[in-house]
Amino acid sequence: MNRFDYIRPASVAEAVAAATQPGSAYLAGGTNLVDLMKGGALRPDCLVDISRLPGLDRIEWLADGGLRIGALVRNADLAHDALVQARFPAVSEALLSGASAQLRNVATLGGNLLQQTRCPYFYDTASACNRRAPGSGCDALQGENRSHAVLGWSDHCIATHPSDLCVPLVALDAVIEVQGPQGSRGIPLETLHPLPGDTPHLETMLSPGELITAVRIPAEAIAVAGHARYLKVRERTSFAFALVSAAAGLELDGGVIRKARLALGGVAARPWRARVAEAALEGGPATAEAFARAAEAALADARPSGDNAFKIELARRILIRALQEALAGTPEQRPALPASPFAPPSGARHVA
Amino acid sequence: MSLSLSLNINGQMRAVDIDDPRITLLDLLRERLELTGAKKGCDRGQCGACTVLVDGKRINACLALAVTLDGAEITTIEGLAGEDGLHPVQAAFIHHDGFQCGFCTPGQIMSAVGLLAEGHAGDDPERVREQMSGNLCRCGAYRGITEAVLDAHRTLNATAREDAA
Amino acid sequence: MSLETPAPLTPYPRHGSNSGQPISRRDGELKVTGQATYAADNHPPGLLYAVTAVSSIARGRVAALDVAAxxxxxxxVEVITPANRPPLSHDPDVKLGMFGFRIEVLQDDKVRYANQPIALVLAESLEAAVEGAALLRPRYEVEPARTGLGNGDRYAPAAVGVGAPPRTAFGDLDAGFAAADQVIEAEFTTPAQFHNAMEPHAVVAQWDGDHLTLDMPNQALVMSREAYAAYFGVPGENVLIRSPFLGGGFGSKAILNGPQILAILAARHMRRPVKLVLSRAQMYGPVGHRGRTWQTLRLGVDGEGRLTAMHHHSLAATSSFEDFLExxxxASLHAYASPAILSQTExxxxxxxxxxxMRAPGEASGSAALEVAMDEAALACGMDPLAFRLKNFAETEPGTGRPYSSNALRECYAEGxxxxxxxxxxxxxxxMRDKDGLLVGWGMGTALFPCPHFPAEARATLRADGTALVETAGVDMGQGAWTALAQIAAEALGLDPEQVEFRSGVSDLPDAGVAGGSGHTASAGLALHNAGQNVIARLAELAGADPASPLFGAGNIGVVAKGGRLHRRDDEGRSESYADILARxxxxxxxxxxxxxRDEEAVQAWAMYSHGAVFAEVKVDPDLGMVRATRLVGAFAAGRIINPKLVRSxxxxxxxxxxxxxxxxxxxADPRTGRIMNADLAEYRIPVNADVPSLEAILVPEDDRYVNPLGVKGVGEIGITGTVGAIANAVWHATGVRVRRFPIQIEDLLGGG
Structure with a gap:
């Protein structure tokens, strides 16, 4: 790890001013940044420690019924908040399916949104990686890529975004609040991570110095609380990143789907909102056939980026399963193995 | 650059000067404070051998920069046993043979103490397994670990009931 | 043991009580309080930190290093490269005894594999050393790396494993296949696996003149001491290795490696103590691994489900400069009765x-393939997999026809x-499906492991107060040697384990051999047992010759040692305490x-193995291909069990x-570069707690009068041997998909949605 300056600003404005300097990086929980620095993938000159900035660690319910989560709220605190669990159960489940209890105690909301891909070629500084070193090439393209993207990738980058949390968040229309040198603004989470195109190093829509201060989930999203799941295919029963994952939320009117909220994880450089699939479902019956059609639609544009054609079929199937589970109703008690197909919820369903 | 930190480590206030912001909590404990109980198994947050409690919560000490922790209360395996002997989790690990080589054990035990304080696993073995999955054990002592955590949960509950009575 | 086979030799007598108690680990309290000291926990004054810089290419040479940066x-404070590396007294390109592999100690600028050390950086702090290594930014002349079947160089080896022949044949294979009604042929691959003991390889090296003290995890203390002495040109007794606790070994800490030698060399060069701890990523290269295999099995079976021929061929990967082959x-040589067996390795x-x-070398990879092939053969014969194995039960050792010293495999099958x-x-x-619709499958496998013994020595000292000190340079890497060996010694001494101080884990004690091959408890245990008996015999002589002793004249009748007293064998009421005998x-x-x-004739006459049977249940998500091993039952027979609690573990x-x-x-590994792309503990996915919800181990009693005087066999490796196949077979049983590439992955199982 390179030597760096360490500063701990007292206010958001001070933090933004410091982080606008080239070579600066925000440090919050550090679970991703410190890891990347140890591997040499990132070598910032200055760490701006925002972990103690006042006011960013609150979970607030807004007058309109929406939720505002401070960017420094720890994953574990958010996951175990009783109201969050009741109203946004897929958010809670996704959080608890990610990483380990130790990491969840430290990792923050903002950091989760900004975490780096787990593409090994990004981590391995001896490899070419356009995301890490613009113009160097992409060694993943012809390399070990069975876990790489099947949607939205380019010949410049086939990495995926690894977050579990972001998957339900995009499905729920979350908006991030940002403070920057030019003031504050809101950005739909869905657009925070641009697809790689020929500029994979432009990892987010944030300008230099811009700081995520909060995430808002609109009140309308609560309507799917009774029928919401996050499910994840991984290669260990716990403590593993998703090979693919899906968040599904349904608003039902009798047997008819009034509103569907769907997103996929592990398939693209961004948490992937499956809007076409939502449209295919809305206004129709919640049947197996409809779910299958929706899954087809969601992956219609998918193509393998390497040795990963199986992920396309796997993504269809996890989406169908998430829809089935959502239709069955959000489990009243959180499953022992969050987001795991091996923990089919037994017992009472929470039917809103 | 020299930075002065005030840390409460295992109940003792310590003023710690560090000359390098790169020092992690784990390396601070192990290389500078002679607290080598927490172990370095991966140094990347992937194995849990370095688990300690910071302000009562279990974390990976390898990913925490020491400079960020000014004022924190840190409990390591060395600070767990009381004057009246082993902590119930420690005793249960011995009783259930929840370790072999012992290298991951301080981390497992601190993680278990954190888990019991969190209170989300109860007496459900599947929840214990899931919530202990941040602590790898290559020897494969998982069965004993799970039994030990459940046993300590019962012991601590019984003690809490006695205290309440 | 087969009843038809007459016992050729006299069984060993059994002495004293069966130790057999499930006592908790004697080092338990140290381990749960953080007081157990592993190598990297040492911190002598004046310490320098050493960090290796490692190669990112697999073949070529290092053209430049930015040493100035x-x-x-x-x-x-210093950077050691091939250009300025101080001399060694042994050429690292020359083998040094059986486990003395050729290693890389900056002898030249050649790169032979990714993660090879190419420089050593020494610094006042760990942080500086790590960054110093990063700043070297090597430039390479790269040669194309040989990374797989397509570009590797095949050769006919002189030996496989540790000195085993590359080809072994029993019977007439062609005749066997000609007699078969069916031939089952299957190809298997097994990947490179890394030991990944939780404790990384580490050393704290201190020189005092030409005396060297090493704190390091080490599975073979005295053997290693001699090897280090050779590398540094000092007498063996000048080297002291302290290895009181190893954070796991699994075979990776018995063989010398370059980084540790470099650190020792640096300590001498700098005249300061040096600590080196490999990073997790750096363990994927210089400290061994289980090599890849490509295996083909052909099994001939007759109309009644009997094996007529077995042919097991393996292509095994090794390095460009050494010869260890998995x-x-x-593994097929001694598992099942077959009139013809051929095993071949390239x-x-x-x-x-x-x-x-690496834990169960050969047996793990080989039995994985064999047990799956046996499952396929059972199916081809329309037989239950267990019935098929019983049909082909080896009443005597296949190939040699030797009787088993003991063999409770039938009981293992039955009880499991x-x-x-x-x-x-x-x-x-x-x-089969469970209530939630998950596919359920059951599979089984036979577990088998031989009983190697290694030379070992021990010393037992009776003290004036009647307690004892026993000493041997043994190794506890988690198997529980500190407890089990003390139990054996205590039994021989007629004392409670609490009355026995057990000193071990240091190289200046009597040589306890290698902790490996599942032979440490038997080998070091026998030495301790004999040392205990030796001192008791001397005590009995003293007492028997002392007219003041109640044991006077007991010489020919003999005495029994128990409870800290010697008793006359013919009249146990006449006894005297050890303390009293010594005092008087x-x-x-x-x-x-x-x-x-042990009796070398017996070793030749009897076939000696631990046996077991493993039964596995898996659940598979029918749509998603995710597998969970939900239930495992293993029944094992391994002779006399010294401590059931530790053995179960x-x-x-x-x-x-x-x-x-x-x-x-x-x-x-990336096939272009040979770099391992998951050299960590996140993407190299060893199991987490949630992966193993239910385990049961049944200890099947077995009295072995021939394996050694203790009746002890090994338990450390057999658990893996039957389990791999059992799980793979259960996955097939759940899904109908036969996967012959390990590990079984999600995409292998997606087809049948």
Whole structure:
């Protein structure tokens, strides 16, 4: 790890001013940044420690019924908040399916949104990686890529975004609040991570110095609380990143789907909102056939980026399963193995 | 650059000067404070051998920069046993043979103490397994670990009931 | 043991009580309080930190290193490269005894595999040393790396494993296949696996003149001491290795490696103590691994389900400069009765670090393939997999016809099957689902492991107060040697384990041999047992010759040692305490010695193995292909069990390794560069707690009067051998998909949605 300056600003404005300097990086929980620095993938000159900035660690319910989560709220605190669990159960489940209890105690909301891909070629500084070193090439393209993207990738980058949390968040229309040198603004989470195109190093829509201060989930999203799941295919029963994952939320009117909220994880450089699939479902019956059609639609544009054609079929199937589970109703008690197909919820369903 | 930190480590206030912001909590404990109980198994947050409690919560000490922790209360395996002997989790690990080589054990035990304080696993073995999955054990002592955590949960509950009575 | 076979030799007598007690680990309190000291926990004054810089290419040479940049980093005090490396007294390109592999110690600028050390940076702080190594930014001349079947160099090896022949044939293979009604042929691959003990390889090296003290985890203390002495040109007795606790070994800490030698060299060069700890990523190269295999099995079966021929061929990967080959094919030599058996191994040279022994070397990879092939053969015969194995039960050792010194495998099958609930298992796959719709499958495998013994010595000292000190340079890497060996010694001494101080884990004690091959308890245990008996015999002589003793004249009748007293064998009421005997005869202490010893005739006459049967249940998501090993029952017979609590833990651990082998772990190298892309503990997926919900180990009683005077066999490795196949077979039974590439992955199972 390179030597760096360490500063701990007292206010958001001070933090933004410091982080606008080239070579600066925000440090919050550090679970991703410190890891990347140890591997040499990132070598910032200055760490701006925002972990103690006042006011960013609150979970607030807004007058309109929406939720505002401070960017420094720890994953574990958010996951175990009783109201969050009741109203946004897929958010809670996704959080608890990610990483380990130790990491969840430290990792923050903002950091989760900004975490780096787990593409090994990004981590391995001896490899070419356009995301890490613009113009160097992409060694993943012809390399070990069975876990790489099947949607939205380019010949410049086939990495995926690894977050579990972001998957339900995009499905729920979350908006991030940002403070920057030019003031504050809101950005739909869905657009925070641009697809790689020929500029994979432009990892987010944030300008230099811009700081995520909060995430808002609109009140309308609560309507799917009774029928919401996050499910994840991984290669260990716990403590593993998703090979693919899906968040599904349904608003039902009798047997008819009034509103569907769907997103996929592990398939693209961004948490992937499956809007076409939502449209295919809305206004129709919640049947197996409809779910299958929706899954087809969601992956219609998918193509393998390497040795990963199986992920396309796997993504269809996890989406169908998430829809089935959502239709069955959000489990009243959180499953022992969050987001795991091996923990089919037994017992009472929470039917809103 | 020299930075002065005030840390409460295992109940003792310590003023710690560090000359390098790169020092992690784990390396601070192990290389500078002679607290080598927490172990370095991966140094990347992937194995849990370095688990300690910071302000009562279990974390990976390898990913925490020491400079960020000014004022924190840190409990390591060395600070767990009381004057009246082993902590119930420690005793249960011995009783259930929840370790072999012992290298991951301080981390497992601190993680278990954190888990019991969190209170989300109860007496459900599947929840214990899931919530202990941040602590790898290559020897494969998982069965004993799970039994030990459940046993300590019962012991601590019984003690809490006695205290309440 | 086969009843038809007459016992050729006299069984060993049994002495004293069966130790057999499930006592908790004697080092338990140290381990749960953080007081157990592992190598990297040492911190002598004046310490320098050493960090190796490692190669990112697999083949070529290092053309340049930015030593100036590294040295300019604050805290860095020295950079050692091939250009300035101080001399060694042994050429690292020359083998040094059986486990003395050729290694890389900056002898030249050649790169032979990715993660090879190419420089050593020394600094006042760990942080500076790590960054100094990063600042070296090597430039390479790259040669194309040999990374797989397509570009590796095949060769005919002289030996496989540790000195085993590359080809072994029993019977007439052609005749066997000609007699077969069916031939089942299947190809299997197993990946590179890394030991990944939780404790990384580490050393704290201190020189005092030409005396060297090493704190390091080490599975073979005295052997290693001699090897280090050779490298540094000092007498063996000048080298002291302290290894009181190892954070796991699994075979990776018995063989010398470059980084540790470099650190020792640096300590001498700098005249300061040096600490080196490999990073997790750096363990994927210079410290051994289980080599890849490509195996082909052909099994001939007759109309009644009897094997007529077995042919097991393995192509095994090794490095470009060493010869260790995973002896996988040899796993088929002694498992089942077959009139003809052929095992063959070829080598494949790749630009990789040298593989080495890793928990159940050969047996793990080989039995994985064999047990799956046996499952396929059972199906082809329309037989239950257990019935098929019983049909082919080896009454005597296949190939040699030797009787077994003991063999409770039938009981293992029976007790394991009963506990598991095997009866009624449908023959066809994809027949069972749980209440949640998950596919359920049951599979089984036979577990087998030989009983090697190693030379070992021990010393026992009776003290004036009647307690004892026993000493041997043994190794506890988690198996529980500190407890089990003390129990054996205590039994021989007629004392409670609490009255025995056990000193071990230091190289200046009597040589306890290698902790490996599942032979440490038997080998070091025998030495301790004999040392204990030796000192008791000397005590009995003293007492018997002392007219004041109640044991006076007991010489020919003999005495029994128990409870800290010697008793006349013919009249146990006549006894005297050890303390009294010593006090009256004016001895402050009495010393006895012993060695591992057994009847060499018996060793030749009997076939000696631990046996077991593993039954596995898996659940598979029918749509998603995710697998979870939901239930494992292993029944094992390994002679006399010194401490059932510790032995169960060994079995559990082995079974979890089996789960990992079958479903999880594999190192993935980029085929272009040879760099391992998952050299960590996140993407190299060893099991987490949630992966193994239910484990049961049944200790099947077995009285072995021939394996050694203690009746002890090994337990450390057998757990993995049957489990891999059992799980793979259960996956087939759940899904109908036969996967022959390990580990079984999701995409292998997606087809049948």
């Amino acid at each position: 590294a040295k300019a980093h604050p805290g860095v 002896p996988a094919a040899n 080598g494949l040279r790749l630009d990789i670090g040298t593989p080495g022994p 099957a009963k506990a598991f609930g095997w009866a009624g298992r449908p023959l066809q796959p994809r027949q 005869t004016g001895q402050t202490e009495l010393v006895g010695t012993g060695r591992m010893a 060994q079995y559990y651990g082995g079974m979890i390794w089996g789960v990992s082998f079958a479903l999880q772990e594999a190192a993935i």
